[in-house]
Amino acid sequence: MFKKILVVEDLDSVGHGISMMLEKELAVPEVVLTKYCDEAYLKIQNDLQNNTPFDLLITDLSFKHDHRPLRLKSGRDLVEKIVEKGYKIPIIICSVEEKNTMIKNLTDIDNVVSYILKGRDGLKELKKAVCEVVKGNTYFPEKIITLTKRSPSFEIESYDVSLLRHLSNGLSQNQIATLFITKGISPSSLSSIEKRLNKLKDVLKASNNVQLVANAKDIGLI
Amino acid sequence: MFKKILVVEDLDSVGHGISMMLEKELAVPEVVLTKYCDEAYLKIQNDLQNNTPFDLLITDLSFKHDHRPLRLKSGRDLVEKIVEKGYKIPIIICSVEEKNTMIKNLTDIDNVVSYILKGRDGLKELKKAVCEVVKGNTYFPEKIITLTKRSPSFEIESYDVSLLRHLSNGLSQNQIATLFITKGISPSSLSSIEKRLNKLKDVLKASNNVQLVANAKDIGLI
DNA sequence: TTTGGTTTTACGGTTTACCGTAACATCCTG
DNA sequence: CAGGATGTTACGGTAAACCGTAAAACCAAA
Numbered sequence: 001m002f003k004k005i006l007v008v009e010d011l012d013s014v015g016h017g018i019s020m021m022l023e024k025e026l027a028v029p030e031v032v033l034t035k036y037c038d039e040a041y042l043k044i045q046n047d048l049q050n051n052t053p054f055d056l057l058i059t060d061l062s063f064k065h066d067h068r069p070l071r072l073k074s075g076r077d078l079v080e081k082i083v084e085k086g087y088k089i090p091i092i093i094c095s096v097e098e099k100n101t102m103i104k105n106l107t108d109i110d111n112v113v114s115y116i117l118k119g120r121d122g123l124k125e126l127k128k129a130v131c132e133v134v135k136g137n138t139y140f141p142e143k144i145i146t147l148t149k150r151s152p153s154f155e156i157e158s159y160d161v162s163l164l165r166h167l168s169n170g171l172s173q174n175q176i177a178t179l180f181i182t183k184g185i186s187p188s189s190l191s192s193i194e195k196r197l198n199k200l201k202d203v204l205k206a207s208n209n210v211q212l213v214a215n216a217k218d219i220g221l222i
Numbered sequence: 223m224f225k226k227i228l229v230v231e232d233l234d235s236v237g238h239g240i241s242m243m244l245e246k247e248l249a250v251p252e253v254v255l256t257k258y259c260d261e262a263y264l265k266i267q268n269d270l271q272n273n274t275p276f277d278l279l280i281t282d283l284s285f286k287h288d289h290r291p292l293r294l295k296s297g298r299d300l301v302e303k304i305v306e307k308g309y310k311i312p313i314i315i316c317s318v319e320e321k322n323t324m325i326k327n328l329t330d331i332d333n334v335v336s337y338i339l340k341g342r343d344g345l346k347e348l349k350k351a352v353c354e355v356v357k358g359n360t361y362f363p364e365k366i367i368t369l370t371k372r373s374p375s376f377e378i379e380s381y382d383v384s385l386l387r388h389l390s391n392g393l394s395q396n397q398i399a400t401l402f403i404t405k406g407i408s409p410s411s412l413s414s415i416e417k418r419l420n421k422l423k424d425v426l427k428a429s430n431n432v433q434l435v436a437n438a439k440d441i442g443l444i
Numbered sequence: 445t446t447t448g449g450t451t452t453t454a455c456g457g458t459t460t461a462c463c464g465t466a467a468c469a470t471c472c473t474g
Numbered sequence: 475c476a477g478g479a480t481g482t483t484a485c486g487g488t489a490a491a492c493c494g495t496a497a498a499a500c501c502a503a504a
Contacts, residue, residue: 119233120286170433191455210435411482414483416462
């Protein structure tokens with residue numbers, strides 16, 4: 001079994017349930033529980049540098065925001081940060097999120113070895129997932145597979161997602177263009193960004209940027 | 223302490239956390255856990271007739287629906303059914319639901335002696351609540367009181383919500399203006415709509431309409 | 445190297461959003 | 475009624491989004 005697992009979950013009731021299961025039922029010697037993604041990222045980074053890395057990350061997706069100013073506001077942000085840094089830690093996502101595009105985007109990531117829907121048997125499913133992952137397998141319940149299969153065949157790349165993200169964060173198309181230029185992301189011209197957004201508007205049936213971002217949020221793309 | 227508590231919670235991870243807390247920390251001898259409101263109602267009714275009634279009901283509000291056909295689809299239905307029957311069992315509601323009208327409606331009910339927001343310290347709060355309720359008191363956290371008693375400095379009216387809805391549906395400010403004119407909704411001028419949107423941008427910390435709608439979706443306003 | 449097709453970029457024009465300022469209307473209070 | 479406070483509408487200028495078209499750059503195969 002895993003020796004050291006990090007659980008990221010804001011609701012203490014859920015967090016206790018999960019860590020209890022890991023400790024009592026699966027006899028994991030070290031379970032670390034944190035309620036913030038920022039904190040989780042620091043722990044992962046820290047323990048990696050100290051040569052005592054986590055064997056597994058179990059994370060929720062949506063987190064309540066309180067007084068604290070946060071850099072990583074969701075489990076998705078955390079996962080993307082880990083991928084960006086090239087960390088090889090396996091990740092099990094445990095969420096109530098059922099939007100298929102969101103699930104598809106996440107399960108496409110190599111680190112994400114399992115996606116568990118919080119539900120009436122979520123804890124049982126999570127236990128099964130951990131048992132499979134420790135053997136080097138992935139574990140995706142039937143419901144997750146059907147949800148992702150049914151996803152639209154339009155291929156929306158990470159470029160499109162980042163475009164929508166920047167838009168939803170209040171950047172103008174022009175600002176995104178200059179940002180992409182400085183970051184060396186291509187295409188970066190305003191014209192190309194416009195064209196790409198037009199394609200997205202077509203796919204997501206939106207008539208302007210506002211509706212585009214709204215629809216993207218509705219289907220869990222961002 | 224209470225002798226017999228019924229916990230109604232569909233997510234097993236949360237349910238385990240709560241019943242564990244009640245049994246281990248508060249030494250409640252009998253904790254019954256159920257995942258369906260219908261089942262909960264039958265148990266309450268049954269044990270009352272058998273002269274072994276529950277001392278307390280702890281219930282969630284929103285429940286996932288699966289294959290089972292349900293008569294009571296939410297915690298609210300359950301509470302209202304109990305009130306309708308005149309059962310005197312005290313009720314603690316434990317939910318993520320933060321909408322003030324919903325909270326206000328529920329906390330006005332006599333049976334509802336506490337409302338706990340599931341959050342980072344939800345379990346701790348629930349423990350406090352049970353300890354107060356057993357003494358015959360009610361327990362409403364500060365946040366609940368502020369949510370019900372006083373509305374925020376800037377009250378977001380249904381007008382604002384409809385404005386945001388129309389925006390998210392792809393209408394331009396101009397189109398919304400003409401729509402409001404035909405519908406007789408006031409204010410309807412483009413200028414007023416702009417002004418109202420500016421206020422909303424201020425409140426929701428958005429720099430343009432795109433971010434405004436994105437943020438409104440994030441906090442569940444639309 | 446040439447060719448054809450795709451992607452990226454450039455540009456001009458129209459509409460809409462954005463942001464002041466100010467006039468007009470309404471309501472309440474002294 | 476006068477006065478102020480608030481709410482609504484009007485207008486003008488700048489920035490950005492929107493929507494064509496077309497040139498330039500890129501790439502793979504002939």
